[in-house]
Amino acid sequence: MATFTYNKTLIGLIIIGLLAAFTIDWQRHTVEQANSTVELVMDYEDIVEMAQIEGVEPAGLLRQFKDAGVTSLAVYEATLEKLNKSGKITALPGSEILHQYRTGTLTDPFWRSLVADGKINAEEIYVIGQDKQVFREVMSDLDRRLGPGRVTLLAEGDRPVLSAKANYEKAVKWNLGLPTDELATVEKLGFYVIARPTNYTKVTADDVNSVFNRMAGIEHLTTVIFVGDEVLGYPDLLPLTARNFRERNLTLAMIEHPLQLQFLKQEGLLQLAAANNYQAARVYAIPKDEQPKLKMAEAIQRWVVTDQERNIRINLLRRYDKPEPGKTLIETNLAYISGVKEALVAAGFNIGRADTYKPYFAAPWLLALVVLGAVAAGVLLLSLIYPFATRWQYGLVVLLAALLLFPIVKGGGTLSRQMAALASAIIFPVLAVTWQIDRWRRLEALGKLDGHTGAGKIIVTGLGALFVTTMLSLAGGLYVGAVLSDVRFFLEMEIYRGVKLTFIAPLVLVTIVYLTRYNLFDDAQPLNARGLWRQVAAILDRPVYIKTLVLFGVAAFAAWVFVGRSGHTAGVPVPAIELKLRSFLEQVMYARPREKEFMIGHPAFLLAVMACYRQWPRLVQYMLVVVATIGQGSLVETFAHMRTPVLMSVVRALDGLALGAVFGVAAIIGVLIVRAVAARMGRSPAANE
Structure with a gap:
């Protein structure tokens, strides 16, 4: 069995980064509470x-x-249209005044004299003031918007009048x-x-x-x-x-x-x-x-x-x-x-009057520690996929940290922080699941996964494993929530980049991790890391059956829904029943958990535990592990929504864990019932015997 070593120095850097992240997140929480x-x-x-x-x-x-x-x-x-309706001024096109004059309905001597003197133009607008203050404001703003020479005061006194060279149909809607x-x-x-x-x-x-x-x-x-x-x-x-x-x-x-x-x-x-x-x-x-x-x-x-x-x-x-x-x-x-x-x-x-955030920016040295921890996590994951010498691990940490930290210590580094946030959101859920996979491998090597473990032990062990794995992923969420903490992200002037990649990349990486540890189609010969590509080639060379195509079709549809429901695009519509479920959870829980976690990821995790203890086919185990990763990735991605208070993101993760545990236990019980019924039916004699 290939061995994978967890570099304790890298783990130490991750813990230091987590402490810095927790400090920033606490500062962020106090800022959010004041708003x-x-x-x-x-x-x-x-x-x-x-x-x-x-x-x-x-x-x-x-x-x-x-x-x-x-x-x-x-x-x-104000607009001429609104002021006309309110009776504060009267605005008329010159064509209407001329029409009244020619039909004999224009009786006011003032207007008749203006028409007779040729001062009324059909293509101009005429404004009569009932309210002098409003009239002055209208005249002032028309003059600004039309420019010199296009607004003329025709009369003053109790009934001031102005003319404006403009299209009436358009001008009546202008903001003035x-x-x-x-x-x-x-x-x-x-x-x-x-x-x-x-x-x-x-x-x-x-x-x-x-x-x-x-x-x-x-x-x-x-x-x-x-x-x-x-x-x-x-x-x-x-x-x-x-x-x-x-x-x-x-x-x-x-x-x-x-x-x-x-x-x-x-x-x-x-x-x-x-x-x-x-x-x-x-x-x-x-x-x-x-x-x-x-x-x-x-x-x-x-x-x-x-x-x-x-x-x-x-x-x-x-x-x-x-x-x-x-x-x-x-x-x-x-x-x-x-x-x-x-x-x-x-x-x-x-x-009352809306609160605003104080201009909070995390200390550069704290951000530097968080970024260093994220780099260490990335190198650790890489070593768990393809082991390489410790000195090269340290060298890679130094190189990547130098590139990312220089802009931050100089007082900027928004792009570096966004890159560190994206890396944390991808890497930590994969590390959490990888640790669990390696734990199962150790138990299997010790002969503790014999296929006869009782349901009670599976549930208790599974819940404990789910809790630990979720806590490891939650550390990644705290990283994301800290490294992007400043007022620009709280207001969404700056945003987390790479939402789609955050959902897809962990699934790909977990697949790679799994293939470095297990042979999907030959339980007796687990492959080492260097045999990864040989296993991929072997998978590609396998014959394709109709059931395989159907399986891939279902997987493709699920992926379309999974990706289409992520981010902020008008993609896959949400069913009405799901909207009702969301509304119910919003009312009964402080922070509504995500369906990807409590309905999909966490139940799949508990079923993956059952699959390992009961020695189900390796392919089934792999599929459940990948689905379980969806829940862990979703948990971390929650923290990428920087407009959401960090405390709410933490509570949302814990709510999802609690509800997911309930759904997961129900899934295990349901599978046991189905298998028991199927076994009983298989042993029943045929009715015609």
């Missing part, structure tokens, strides 16, 4: 429109929503700056104010300053959520925008992408977050087309899970447009808001 206040936001326009639909006074309805739990109102820029009257109204009612401005074409410093001047005097202005494809000041004036943010202590809101990976694309967003000293918060809104399909209880639970698992601190709540049975539209939405607030408070959150 527990969630802001409940609605659009000011949504509530005002609801008041109009229900025929109630807007200010009173706004107060009701404040009492229900809304902390903040988002104020969008933040309405100061709405900002003031929101603040007066006791809400925090969230501004939603847009950028300008060929933006100037005066344009940027004008936006912040509109916000001047609003003491409870806390956050800015930009609208459009760019942040204000992009591309050349981001430093000016950032300076205004810092002077006003504003939070930059970043809207999560619908696929839950980073953010909706806005040019300059990440640069502005860094320039604002990472005073930024992640925002989530249930998609418009999805919310009507959700029952209120489901939507409320969605918010709890979202805030717990994805570090969302600004909940942008959309109203329900259809009332629930027995309730008015207002009652439905008030119940929704109060339900979200109560559920979040019960989950341990505070409600």
Whole structure:
């Protein structure tokens, strides 16, 4: 039997790295614990429109929503279309004025004189002000967006009029700056104010300053959520925008992408977050087309899970447009808001202005120790696949560590850390399973796997082995969670790279490990490491049967589902029954475990233990070991989601272990029952004998 030596020095480096990882993870936990206040936001326009639909006074309805739990109102820029509807200004195309003149319906002497003097152009827009402040703001922003000479003041006084050379159908939808009257109204009612401005074409410093001047005097202005494809000041004036943010202590809101990976694309967003000293918060809104399909209880639970698992601190709540049975539209939405607030408070959150992470960055020397441990783990695994001299192992550690650590000790090294995280996520579950395989080999060599072990011992031994293997894999998760720990990863400005590879590579490596220790088709002649390629060649030379093709077809389908369900792509759909199971587990457990662990990987691990003790065919043992590796790899990959608190990832792994143990024991009992029934039926005499 080939022997594989576990280099104790490399194991020592791994342990040192684990201690450093635990230190960083604890620091990360304290930072995450201090970030527990969630802001409940609605659009000011949504509530005002609801008041109009229900025929109630807007200010009173706004107060009701404040009492229900809304902390903040988002104020969008004004448009001619919205101002027309509100009656604050009147905007008309010149063609309509001329049409009235020619049909005799234009009776106002002022307008008739303008038409008679040739001052009305069919292709221009005319704006009449009912509210002087609103009129001044509209004129100012039209002048900025259209440029010199395209906006003309035709009349002043109680009824000011301007003309603008622009296409009416397009111009009525243009954003024309933040309405100061709405900002003031929101603040007066006791809400925090969230501004939603847009950028300008060929933006100037005066344009940027004008936006912040509109916000001047609003003491409870806390956050800015930009609208459009760019942040204000992009591309050349981001430093000016950032300076205004810092002077006003504003939070930059970043809207999560619908696929839950980073953010909706806005040019300059990440640069502005860094320039604002990472005073930024992640925002989530249930998609418009999805919310009507959700029952209120489901939507409320969605918010709890979202805030717990994805570090969302600004909940942008959309109203329900259809009332629930027995309730008015207002009652439905008030119940929704109060339900979200109560559920979040019960989950341990505070409600108020959104917390932001302090700009945490782990100490470079701690990161260096973690990376060194990851390198040692990689070299150890390599030596367990193809043994080579100890001095060469140390030399390889020194070489790889030097390449990865130099950027880190210089104060950078994001790519090095991402590489170390990817390596840890792949290597540690493989090391954990490899250790278990070698343990089984030792037991087999000692004659303790005789095929007659009792079910009770298999279960007890299997549970113990599963616990130890999971703890070894969990060490890899702590490595991943530590080496990427800084505020950029918490906010998902930077992300873990290589999700698909993280799922596939451990299965390939475990296959290689297994083939260096066992011959799949000849139990009597285990192969050494140098015989790996001969065994691969032998496998490829074996005849192919229909059952083999069917088996490979099933395996290919499983692989498609396995890979397609990983990452953040709209790949393999999730069955409705699985969604219900997820919802149930989210409600009864602190952190919902992954199905790959408790339904697939961990039960397969316990069946692999049974396969070894009962001496099932080697091919069956191999397949169960590979499936068991899925659970271990999934456990480590959980920690790659840096937006999720590290404590939740740990608890998720432990929850998966506990639930997986239950499913695994049930799987063993089920197999024993099936085998007993089959044996009994095989011994029964035929009915016609």
